[in-house]
Amino acid sequence: MKGLRSAQFLLAFGFAATAAAAQPSELCIEDRVRLDAAVAASFQREFQILLPSWEFVSCGQQAVRVIFRFDPPARYGAALGLAWFAQDRVLPVVEVYLNPVLRTLGPARSAEIVGRALARVAAHEVAHYALQRLDHDSSGLLHPRFASVQLAGKDPTSFLLSQQ
Numbered sequence: 001m002k003g004l005r006s007a008q009f010l011l012a013f014g015f016a017a018t019a020a021a022a023q024p025s026e027l028c029i030e031d032r033v034r035l036d037a038a039v040a041a042s043f044q045r046e047f048q049i050l051l052p053s054w055e056f057v058s059c060g061q062q063a064v065r066v067i068f069r070f071d072p073p074a075r076y077g078a079a080l081g082l083a084w085f086a087q088d089r090v091l092p093v094v095e096v097y098l099n100p101v102l103r104t105l106g107p108a109r110s111a112e113i114v115g116r117a118l119a120r121v122a123a124h125e126v127a128h129y130a131l132q133r134l135d136h137d138s139s140g141l142l143h144p145r146f147a148s149v150q151l152a153g154k155d156p157t158s159f160l161l162s163q164q
């Protein structure tokens, strides 16, 4: 276990061409990595603890899209997730990267732990959108980085929004 050694930035901003419209509190999953069912179930459970007002729906025009991919674009190195913005507006599309999350967690990981970690990364990125914030907090869900022990741990406390 490498525990405390690896802390990762959770966010890198990129640019996208389109601007956002409404601010829904519905999200949908675009799963390009084919998560197994136990990981997906754990993801959903943890996400609803962190952002309880958000509902999972199928992807349509209104929902915030959470895209699971294996790796971030090369220029974002080991980012665990990414929120896109354009003209100071955070867009309703966030990405979560499986391989850097798995590397951060290390070899001792169950489906439950992986799903939980993915949910924490996704909730961080969705919070950037929900609050329309490009900056970070000194604690809580919008802290800019988390140690692997936090990401893997059962206790969600360090991932709750500090304003809640």
Ligand SMILES: [Zn+2]
Residues within 6 Å of the ligand: 010, 011, 124, 128, 136, 142, 143, 144
């Ligand atoms: Zn961030």
